[in-house]
Amino acid sequence: MTLPSIYVEHNPSPAKLDVIGVYDWPIWKKGVSSFPWHYDQAETCYLLKGRVIVTPEGGEPVEIGRRDLVTFPAGLTCTWEILESVEKHYAFDA
Numbered sequence: 001m002t003l004p005s006i007y008v009e010h011n012p013s014p015a016k017l018d019v020i021g022v023y024d025w026p027i028w029k030k031g032v033s034s035f036p037w038h039y040d041q042a043e044t045c046y047l048l049k050g051r052v053i054v055t056p057e058g059g060e061p062v063e064i065g066r067r068d069l070v071t072f073p074a075g076l077t078c079t080w081e082i083l084e085s086v087e088k089h090y091a092f093d094a
Contacts, residue, residue: 005073006054006056006062006070006071006072006073006076006078007070007071007073008062008064008068008069008070009068009069009070010067010068011067011068012046012067012069016069017046017069020044022046022069022089023089025046025089025090025091026089026090026091027048027087027088027089027090028045028086028087028088028090029085029086029087029088030082030085030086031082031085032082032083032084032085033080033082034079034080034081034082035079035080036077036078036079036080037077037078037079037080038076038077038078039072039073039074039075039076039077039078040074041074041092041093042071042072042073042074042092042093043071043072043090043091043092043093044069044070044071044072044090044091044093045069045070045072045088045089045090045091046067046068046069046070046088046089046090047064047065047066047067047068047070047086047087047088048066048087048088048089049066049084049085049086049087050065050066050082050083050084050085050086050087050088051063051064051065051066051082051083051084051086052064052065052080052081052082052083052086053080053081053083054072054078054079054080054081055078055079055081056076056077056078057077057078057079059078065084074093
């Protein structure tokens with residue numbers, strides 16, 4: 001069985017962010033913490049600040065931070081470890 005992959009794009013172009021409408025998405029904030037999470041649907045997010053290690057169940061840790069555009073696939077079960085308070089724009093796929 002193939003594990004769902006977390007896709008990280010470091011420093012996407014301002015034009016790309018504008019085209020996908022990142023700055024119109026809601027904002028989520030959370031302080032330093034660790035918690036399990038499951039994605040029922042895919043999520044794309046853009047980190048405005050913070051640093052996080054997301055470890056997929058049975059997979060390798062993925063570090064994400066400021067100015068990263070990240071896609072979490074539907075079906076992903078993981079643990080979030082927030083190392084520096086996070087502020088991110090996010091959107092779920094319909």
